Amino acid sequence: MIITEGLTKRFGDVTAVDGLTLDIGRGEIFGFLGPNGAGKTTTIKLLTGLLRPTSGRAWIGGVDVQAEPRKARRLLGLVPDQPYVYPLLTGKEFLRFVGDLYEEDLAHQKRRIPELLEMFELDKVGDELVESYSHGMRQKLVLASVLLHRPEVIFLDEPMVGLDPKSARLAKDIFTSMAAKGVTIFMCTHVLEIAERLCGRMGIVQRGKLELVGTVQELRTLAGSEGPLEDVFLSLTGGTEYRDMLKYTLPLSLRFL
Numbered sequence: 654m655i656i657t658e659g660l661t662k663r664f665g666d667v668t669a670v671d672g673l674t675l676d677i678g679r680g681e682i683f684g685f686l687g688p689n690g691a692g693k694t695t696t697i698k699l700l701t702g703l704l705r706p707t708s709g710r711a712w713i714g715g716v717d718v719q720a721e722p723r724k725a726r727r728l729l730g731l732v733p734d735q736p737y738v739y740p741l742l743t744g745k746e747f748l749r750f751v752g753d754l755y756e757e758d759l760a761h762q763k764r765r766i767p768e769l770l771e772m773f774e775l776d777k778v779g780d781e782l783v784e785s786y787s788h789g790m791r792q793k794l795v796l797a798s799v800l801l802h803r804p805e806v807i808f809l810d811e812p813m814v815g816l817d818p819k820s821a822r823l824a825k826d827i828f829t830s831m832a833a834k835g836v837t838i839f840m841c842t843h844v845l846e847i848a849e850r851l852c853g854r855m856g857i858v859q860r861g862k863l864e865l866v867g868t869v870q871e872l873r874t875l876a877g878s879e880g881p882l883e884d885v886f887l888s889l890t891g892g893t894e895y896r897d898m899l900k901y902t903l904p905l906s907l908r909f910l
């Protein structure tokens with residue numbers, strides 16, 4: 654459902670995405686992990702047609718994203734890293750607006766919008782202006798809007814940021830049940846516990862390059878660590894240097910205690 658071949662994006666001297674080659678199947682929940690600035694959001698922008706690649710190609714559900722962006726976008730839903738919503742629309746109006754953009758018929762929208770508002774516990778504020786919503790409420794509204802047009806592939810950029818534990822659980826349950834119905838989910842997250850729990854496979858990206866792809870177990874084997882995913886991730890991304898640093902500095906500083 655998601656295929657890329659040598660996908661590359663340069664901004665001046667910075668290569669944000671460097672020769673990315675991926676193949677993600679129907680119903681997979683794929684976790685895309687990597688340090689800040691590794692190129693995750695840029696990858697999502699390339700895959701959803703918001704940015705043009707410098708080179709390489711991408712297909713969503715067999716549709717070439719660059720050649721047929723409108724057709725590709727119809728198949729996908731995007732939850733960006735910031736909940737972009739129009740403050741002067743009500744929650745219901747925002748959902749109607751998104752429904753109309755996707756040319757969903759009115760009968761479907763009339764049935765589905767109240768269901769989605771209730772599902773995300775926004776039914777009581779559905780007639781209030783979005784400008785009065787908290788960050789988490791906006792995030793939930795965007796999640797609801799993505800479910801409105803029944804996408805086959807969903808891109809999530811840090812979907813749980815700002816959600817309270819109950820809403821985060823709800824979102825996780827929704828993603829799992831959608832994947833079970835054959836929807837493909839591509840998720841960037843820094844919350845390793847979410848990646849471990851939800852994602853069948855994950856890819857680790859660093860400085861634009863996809864370094865590793867595998868199941869949690871495969872990544873554990875590679876890292877030679879049976880510990881928490883955080884340790885595996887840090888050892889694979891070279892983030893454990895600070896520990897070595899601590900090893901040397903601690904005894905020294907302890908001498909002064």
Ligand SMILES: Nc1ncnc2c1ncn2[C@@H]1O[C@H](COP(=O)(O)OP(=O)(O)OP(=O)(O)O)[C@@H](O)[C@H]1O
Nearest residue numbers: 664667668669687688689690691692693694695696
């Ligand atoms: N529009 C842009 N113009 C110039 N450079 C950009 C632009 N967008 C991203 N970059 C650069 O590309 C690199 C990758 O950025 P990106 O936002 O994709 O990282 P990320 O993996 O999503 O990071 P984070 O975990 O912090 O969200 C960074 O070096 C960033 O500065």
Ligand SMILES: [Mg+2]
Nearest residue numbers: 693694695734
């Ligand atoms: Mg990002």
